[in-house]
Amino acid sequence: MECAGRGRGSRCIGSAIRPCGRCGAVAYCSVSHQVSHWSDHKEECGRFELQMNRVDALNDFPFTFTPEATVGIVKKQESRCSFLSKRGLHRVGMWTCECTCGDSLDSFDYSRLSDCWNLSSTLCPCRGPVSRMSKCLTSWKDYYQWRCIPLHSPVAFLLHWPLMVYHATQLAATGNLIAEITNKLCIHYLGPKKELLQLAVFGELHALFPSVQVHIELVGPAIPESRDGESIDLCSYACCIETDCMCKSSSGNMCWDVCSERTSAVTLKLHKGLYHKRYRDIVKDSIPHIVIAPNAGIAAYSSWLPTIELIKELNVPAVFSDYCEEASHLASCCISAITGRPMTSPILLNPFRQPMAVEDSALFLPCYANCFLFGI
Secondary structure: OOOOOOOOOOOOOOOOOEEOOOOOOOEEOOHHHHHHHHHHHHHHHHHHHHHHOOHHHHOOOOOOOHHHHOHHHHOOOOOHHHHHHHOOOOOOHHHHHHOOOOOOOOOOOHHHOOOEOOOOHHHOOOOOOOOOOOOOOOOHHHHHHHOOOOOOOOOHHHHHHHHHHHHHHHHHHHOOOOOOOOOEEEEEEEOOOHHHHOHHHHHHHHHHOOOOEEEEEEEEOOOOHHHOOOEEEOOOOOEOOOOOOHHHOOOOOOOEEOOOOEEOEEEEEEEEOOHHHHHHHHOOOOOOOEEEEOOOOHHHOOOHHHHHHHHHHHOOOEEEEEOOHHHHHHHHHHHHHHHOOOOOEEEEEOOOOOOOOOOOOOOOOOOOOOOEEEEO
16 A cells, blocks of 8 residues: 555655554555645545444455455455465466456457356356245345355355346336336446456346346447457356366256246447447447446546436436445546436445455555445
8 A cells, every 4th residue: 555645745755554543544654744645635534434434344245255355355464366376266267367467458368268167066156046036136145045155155256247237237226217127138338347358257147137138238448459349149157167067068057037938148249449439339239228337437537527428318327336435436426527416326335246355455445346336
């Protein structure tokens, strides 16, 4: 963590070991830097203090590995690399980009893309659910129980993508922002990055939206030129590592809803570029029911301005996520300033956030992928 007063006059004299005495969210290398930074920090200090008081809720997960993956990483007692290595998942298949030493998106060889969990069938959802969902899922514990997965399985580290889509859609439906989902759901999904190496996990949408034809338009500058316009039909679930599992056969992994006697469908299409520049081409074939933007970083990128203006014109619900409450607060302020109206969905802690903390956060606030949701 770097000194919050870095660049304020004199050079930093060492590590940032002096936390703010009030909020504890930022730290300084020296008293002089703390004093010089106060004029900037005093407005956010009280807000940070409230956010730090909610840290226990951020770190609250039902998994047996929770202490390792949360406090352990924040305090540098553990790293993402060491956590994954212990489970034989370090730089393997879809797990490749879950640590800092994995391949970058720019250098990744997409011919090596995997649709395997690299886990045994008991630890991953490689086939359809045993029973239909009896109620809306509201926590990781609900999901794991429904899918009969033990709480020591790390699949939530990848499943937060489709579960975020599920939860965002449920929030929009609860607020009557979209009609009840029956046969078809079209999603415009903005700014994919890591997901591009983990697209097979979106096969879980077969189970989350049974009998529904789910189509997702993924739009963002991180999509390689070579994949622009690529269509993907996820006709099955991501498979397990066992060679003799039923998920390897077409009959064992087909996405068939016994209750309605209909098949579900999950299709994806990739578009390189910014949403407001590609929208006119995309909408010719795909009008969205909802726009979803994971880990958006709206306050950090000016390119969001025309995109937010476009979403306002579309008059469709949009749900955003970010890594921490402060980033979500700044994003909400930006969106409200652009649209001239308050947020339709306030900032809420996402129960399906990735249960492994981000390493080397800029604040002492723990950060998680898809940590908070908010929307218009």
